[in-house]
Amino acid sequence: MRNSFQFSGTLLALAAAILVAACGGSSSATTAPPAKFDVTLTNLTAGQPMSPQLAIVHGNGFSLFSIGQPASVELEHLGEGGETAPLVTLASASAGYLNSAVGSGIVAPGASSTVTLSVEQANLASAKLSLASMLVNTNDAIAAVDAQSLSGLTAGSSISLDLASYDIGTEANTETAATIPGPAGGGAGFNAARDDVRNAVYLHPGVVTASDGLSGSALNAVHRWDNPVARIKIVRVQ
Ligand SMILES: [Ca+2]
DSSP: OHHHHHHHHHHHHHHHHHHHHHHHHHHHHOOOOOEEEEEEEEEOOSSOOBOOOEEEEEOTTOOSOOBTSOOOHHHHHHHHHOOOHHHHHHHHTSTTEEEEEEOSSOBOTTOEEEEEEEEOGGGGGGOEEEEEEEETTSSSEEEEEEEEEOTTOOTTOEEEEEEEEEEOSSSOOOOOGGGOOSTTTOOOOOOSOOOSSSSSBEEOOOOOOGGGTOTTOOOOGGGOOOSOOEEEEEEEOO
């Protein structure tokens, strides 16, 4: 009986040790869930629908564009035709790429659209958000933010940013219907030609429109804008 009792006691102690080890192991092996961000784009313009926004989270090693430098062909696809896939391919092949999301559809003037992005905790310190959307009643205008840091956002906090418009410098601002893919023109999007005043990204000077006498322009006064053209709100929801 004594031996049996000792044996049972040993088993109990062993079981307790395993339980403690299992609990301890489970606790230490649990990694914090990824940070999660809701990014909402609001179109502030009167007459410029915006293409589905592309939001990219990245570290060092990726840049959407550089002022004064030529746009990538992939950004040209977005800026002339609202296409996001080429830029997603470019970004995802870069060293700093973390995640991306594309809006669900055209963002009408006054409307908003939200995408959600996750970032692993280990990558949070260097995480940056870049976002771009085409003003579709233009030749090659985008609303954009380049490399906004996300590292300072704690769970439950948010920041809002006003977005300027950029001319990506890949297409002359003729404003003709044939060159404007949005509803004001119904024309073509991307073409490989680079015929802008300079082959570089710069702050957009705005549209001239037929209302101000630009011959052949498919645009009128409602398509004009002043900066900012959009606002984004970044909420860290987790
Ligand atoms: Ca242009």
